[in-house]
Amino acid sequence: MLRGHNAALVLDLLRAAGEGGISRLELAERTRLTPQAVSKITARLRTEGMAEEAGRRASTGGKPRTVLRLVPSAAHAVGLHLDRDELTAVLMDLAGTPVAVRTVPFDLGAGAERVVETAAEQVEAVRADAVRLDAGAVTDTGARTRMETGARTRMDTGARTRTETGARTRTDTAPGARDVLGVGVAMPGPLDHTTGVPRSVTGFPQWEGFPLRDALAARLQLPVVLDKDTNAAALGLTLRGPGDSFAYLHLGTGLGAGLVLGGALYRGGHTRAGEFGHQVIQLDGPLCCCGRRGCIEALCLAAVARGEPAQAARVLGAGAANLVELLDIDRVLLGGRTIVAHEECFVRGVGAVVADRTRGSAVPVTLAEGGAHPVAEGAAQLVLAPLFGHGLGRRS
Structure with a gap:
């Protein structure tokens, strides 16, 4: 266990150093490991193809220091977002760079077996996309297909499918069967991430008790991690920024929150934290898909459907202000398809309500x-983060 922990410390520093790399001496100083221990760990990482030499750096005394860097293409993870009406699959390298992305129409209520099969097909497809993108292939399969590197690519195959690459595409990123570490799956909750089993998913009660994680792992023959969609997004965001306390509010086909408290993802003692959309703020309000009336989610979605995003922003702001007052968080981050479609309106509207209702606490509201x-x-980071020593949060 200690050996794994030390290797994770070294890997995390290699990743943070980027292309410029870091010397063994610096690794020893920052990890407080002995130079001998660092040499053994880096030798093993080089043998496994996860680290490589990045040149030499002038020393203040003695011979120049050899600099090491992470090899991002050494391994990958697939992240799946199972939304109510579409599925997004991303293949991500060790540096956290998306190599390829696919988005296809999807029905979360199509039945568990069909959903598992569709998810597995998209995992395999996004891996195949990465190989084709890496090769710079241009194919025609009866429909128009463009393969481009370093730019957005669209594939029309009877249903809308998008394949995209990140800004940097290396010539050695074609993933084979052995270099995908696992698949992270994110979907609406409630669910139990420890057992990989959905509970009574809001609007889709038929999911309750289905062993989704294990079923998909058996189909793919890969490790699978399951978590709530907003938790996955919050994890990815906290890995990018400072370890503070924030709420990520996601408004798309539904409304939920991912909570990071003191730098750690917070799920609650029963893994139900973040069911933000089902706060009742209007006792005689419209019926929500959860069975209650006057939920923030129902009010927001109804306002958007009427073409009143400003009203939706005010409602969302009321809920955000409640979170700020209750949890004393530092930031509110906004995301999701509906918010992205009206960015300025939501950032301005939610920010104004939060400022008004939190007694001048000056909590910033920004787009994630x-x-x-x-x-x-x-979701991909659910697989990658533990490799670099980043825990997946706390229950309470």
Whole structure:
């Protein structure tokens, strides 16, 4: 266990150093390990193909120091976002860079077996996309297909499918069967991430008790991690920024929150934290898909459907202000398809309500920074983060 912990410390520093790399002496100083221990760990990482030499750096005395860096293409993880009406799959390298992304129409209520099969097909497809993108292939399979590197790519195959690459595409990123460490799956909750079993998913009670994690792992023959969509996004965001306390509010086909308290993802003692959308703020309000009336989610979605995003922003702001007052958080981050479609309106509207109702606490409300697919990318981090010594949060 200690050996694994030390290797994770070294890997994390290699990743943080980027292309410029870091010397063994610096690794020893920052990890407080002995130079001999660092040499053994880095030798093993080089043998496994996860680290490589990045040149030499001038020394203040003695011979120049050899600099090491992470090899991002040494391994990958797949992240899946199972939304109510679409599925996004992202293949991510060790540096957290998306190599390929696919988005396809999807029905979360199609039945567990069909969902497992569709998810498995998209995992295999996004891996195949990465190989084709790496080769710079241009194919025609009866429909128009463009393969581009370093730019957005669209594939039309009877149903909308997007394949994208990140800004940097290496010539050695084609993933084979053995270099995918696992698959992270993010979906609406409630669910139990420890057992990988959904509970009574809001609007889809038929999911309750189905062993989704184990079923998909058996189908793919790969390790699988399951978590709530907003938790996955919050994990990805906290890995990008400082270890503070924030709420990530995601408004798309539904509304939920991912909570990071004191730098750690917070799920609650029963893994139900973040069911933000089902706060009742209007006792005689419209019926929500959860069975209650006047939930923030129902009010927000109804306002958007009427073409009133400003009203939706005010409702969302009321809920955000409740969170700020209750948890004393430092930031509110906004994301999700609905918010992205009306960015300025939501940032301004939610921010104004939070400022008004939290007695001048000056909590910033901003759009969540990061990738274009925060939930899917966060799902991939469910697999990658432990490799670098980052825990997946706390229950309470």
